[in-house]
Amino acid sequence: MTLFNYSPITERPPIAWPDGKRVAFYVGLNLEHFLPGEPSTSIWPLDVTPDPLNHGWRDYGARVGIWRTIDILDRYGIRASALVNSMVVEHNPQIIRAGVERDWAWLAHGQTNSILHTGYLPDDERPILTEITTAIESATGRRPRGWMGPALTETVNTPALLREHGYQYVLDWTNDDQPYHLNVPGMISVPYTVELNDLGLFLRGLSGPDFLQMVKDQFDVLRDESAASGRVMALALHPFVIGQAFRAKYLDLALEYIAARPDVWLTTSDEIATHYLTS
Template sequence: MTLFDYSPITERPQLTWPDGKKLAFYVGLNIEHFLPGEPSTSIWPLDLKPDPLNHGWRDYGARVGIWRTMDILDRHGIRASALVNSMVAEHNPQIIKAGVERDWVWLAHGSTNSILHTGYAPDEERKILAEITGTIETATGQRPKGWMGPALTETDNTPELLSELGYQYVLDWTNDDQPYRLNVPGMLSVPYTLGLNDLGLFLRGSSGPDFLQMVKDQYDVLRADSEHSGRVMALALHPFVIGQPFLAKYLDLALEYIASQSDVWLTTSDEIAEHYVTA
């Protein structure tokens, strides 16, 4: 059995959003813990132990960047869909507390972004997923409904095992502008993005003004596409990237633009999945 079937977007029933909105918009905010000295999301590919060069860049997100990003989200009335490593609960509890106070929704994002979610036997994976889920639920008071693996990684068994734990959707398959059902009972794929993703954009040399224009262009095209059937616009953010001062001002301008559009549903990935199932 394949995980999902081919379905051209031109051959589907009309998708509608609440209150006649045309475009569902959410922010996927990556809240990650990195193990010191382990290679992960490195800006300089060097084998250093200890590795202040790469680890310091990543750690800026938890110490400074997340708080700057929170202020910007608050300013525009946007609740984050928080993609959280379970180790954040132990190492950065103040971030969890601040997100809970803001009524964010919490998705499981593995235990740490220093370990990919691959190579597990089913029984081992079942135990690992249960531990990740329980840690996040205890820390946030909310049992996660969505999953995105570290670096969008899964095993062949991940969606089925997640379904056993009560999950409803994954973000790992970035192949659509609408949610769709997986061939696992009760499980969806909800759109995420590698294209409009601060980490990839800035590692490839994009500037703050480039980012702002890309957000506007993404909205303009998806809004035109959504005239007869709704679309999802995801914005993927990493606080150690977008939380840098010279980039944060352009996130502020980008969200100001999106929030000013009368036909945009400012929502979360949880609400998108729920609406798709019940509409």
């Protein structure tokens, strides 16, 4: 059985978002823990231990960048969809508390972004998912309903095992501008993005003004296309990237533009999933 069927966006029943809004916009805020000495996202790949250059670059997000990012989200009343490694619960509890105070949506993002979620047999994967889910629920008071694997990884069994744990959606399959049903009863895919993603954009050398223009263009086109059926716009952020001072000002300008549009639904991935599943 394939995980999902082919469905052209031109051949689906129309989606209507609440209050006649045309574009459902959410921020996927990656809250990640990295293991010192283990390979992971790097600004300058080196095979050394310890690795102050790369680990320090990543760690800036938890120490500084996240707080700058939170201030900007607060300014526009945007609740994050927090994609959280379960190890963040132990290592960065202040970030979890800040998100709970702001009623963020909480999605499981594996244990750590130093370990990809792949290669597990079901009997090995099931307890790992239980551990991840329990840690996030205990810290936030809310059982996660959505999943995005570290570096968008999952096994062929992950969606079905997630459903056993009460999950309703995954973000790993970035192949659509609308939610769609998976061939796992009760599970859907909600759009995420590897294109409008600060990590990929800025590490390829794009500037802050480039980022701002891309956000505007993405919204404008999706808004135009949504005349007959609603669209989803995801913005993927990593605090160690967008939280750098010289980039954060352009996030501020981008969210100012989005929040001022009268036909945008500022929402979370949880709310998008709920609306799609119950409409």
